[in-house]
Amino acid sequence: MKITFPYMGNSHIAISFFLSGLGHEVIYPPVPTKKTLSLGVQYSPEFACLPFKILLGTYLEAVEAGADTIATSGGYGPCRAGYYGELHKRILHDMGFPIRMIVLEPPLKGPLDFYNKLNSLIRPQSSWRHFCRVFKIAWQKLKAMDEIEDKLHQLRPLAFVPREMTIAYEKGLSYIEQAQTLAQVMEASDEALAGMKKVSVDPTRNPLKIGLIGEIYVVLEPSANHDIEKILGEMGVLVHRSIFLTNWTRDNTLVNREKDVRQAAMPYINQLIGGHGQNSAGETVRYAEHGFNGVIQLAPFTCIPEIVAKSIMPAISLDKGIPVMTVFLDEQTGRTGIETRLEAFVDLLQERRRQQEAS
Numbered sequence: 364m365k366i367t368f369p370y371m372g373n374s375h376i377a378i379s380f381f382l383s384g385l386g387h388e389v390i391y392p393p394v395p396t397k398k399t400l401s402l403g404v405q406y407s408p409e410f411a412c413l414p415f416k417i418l419l420g421t422y423l424e425a426v427e428a429g430a431d432t433i434a435t436s437g438g439y440g441p442c443r444a445g446y447y448g449e450l451h452k453r454i455l456h457d458m459g460f461p462i463r464m465i466v467l468e469p470p471l472k473g474p475l476d477f478y479n480k481l482n483s484l485i486r487p488q489s490s491w492r493h494f495c496r497v498f499k500i501a502w503q504k505l506k507a508m509d510e511i512e513d514k515l516h517q518l519r520p521l522a523f524v525p526r527e528m529t530i531a532y533e534k535g536l537s538y539i540e541q542a543q544t545l546a547q548v549m550e551a552s553d554e555a556l557a558g559m560k561k562v563s564v565d566p567t568r569n570p571l572k573i574g575l576i577g578e579i580y581v582v583l584e585p586s587a588n589h590d591i592e593k594i595l596g597e598m599g600v601l602v603h604r605s606i607f608l609t610n611w612t613r614d615n616t617l618v619n620r621e622k623d624v625r626q627a628a629m630p631y632i633n634q635l636i637g638g639h640g641q642n643s644a645g646e647t648v649r650y651a652e653h654g655f656n657g658v659i660q661l662a663p664f665t666c667i668p669e670i671v672a673k674s675i676m677p678a679i680s681l682d683k684g685i686p687v688m689t690v691f692l693d694e695q696t697g698r699t700g701i702e703t704r705l706e707a708f709v710d711l712l713q714e715r716r717r718q719q720e721a722s
């Protein structure tokens with residue numbers, strides 16, 4: 364099969380390694396651009412949320428490049444994410460593209476269905492043993508990428524020339540992409556971290572700390588959030604992202620289910636409201652408890668779980684003493700507008716910290 368998948372953050376590096384390792388021809392999903400989004404907007408229902416539109420645009424570009432199968436994740440809970448796969452499939456079929464859609468639902472929701480879908484990815488001449496071997500390497504790649512990205516967020520605000528840290532990180536990513544075995548992934552990860560440590564930093568700086576929360580796609584995909592982490596990092600702010608792909612996958616496929624975050628959210632949102640809505644409330648509480656200076660919530664326009672979370676943010680902000688800024692994102696959002704709002708928010712946090720230190 365000629366298979367493609369959604370583009371989200373750096374995950375394409377591990378997913379393409381995994382699928383090609385299983386012997387499939389991978390049609391690389393293109394980096395989402397304005398063209399991707401306008402394609403998605405053109406063929407999506409008007410009320411659909413931004414990730415739906417970007418994904419549809421990505422699929423259309425991949426289908427044009429020859430893809431006949433799409434592998435994607437499903438979802439559960441009271442939110443539209445669970446319908447994405449089916450809706451995308453119907454739209455593509457109606458447009459005359461008879462693609463096959465493999466939607467991987469959380470395994471605890473339907474273990475047999477999960478097994479059958481994974482099994483459908485194994486070619487007749489291959490085996491589960493080979494599947495596990497390739498999966499292990501791909502998982503290690505994801506872990507390594509999350510680790511160096513986390514490091515990037517910590518070191519970039521300390522760098523004398525933040526751009527140099529970004530370049531060192533991107534070089535490190537390419538080492539991980541090239542690695543073919545477990546040992547090579549570990550080596551690549553060490554090399555990437557060593558390269559980033561070589562960039563000159565000022566360890567005496569005390570950067571503002573901002574927690575980034577919100578809906579997973581717009582938090583993880585720079586093209587959807589106008590590279591907000593990079594803008595903040597280059598402004599000298601330490602950004603801590605609440606979602607990384609490895610922890611999200613672990614928490615949503617195995618038993619953990621993000622208990623601590625949900626517990627922290629309980630006084631404000633005491634039940635699952637779909638997407639990351641409840642998490643957004645819990646993570647804001649936790650960022651306040653960990654001494655962060657502020658929180659930025661990223662939300663696709665019309666995303667109900669994040670709208671609900673936003674409505675409770677003033678109460679959390681007041682109770683816990685942490686400023687929260689919500690940024691809604693859709694196809695009309697421009698980078699300049701985001702930059703202006705970030706500058707204003709960072710100024711506010713700096714002034715607030717100055718006053719707190721003076722009192």
Ligand code: SF4
Nearest residue numbers: 412442443444638666
């Ligand atoms: S979480 Fe929000 S953006 Fe994501 S599918 Fe649900 S409603 Fe849409």
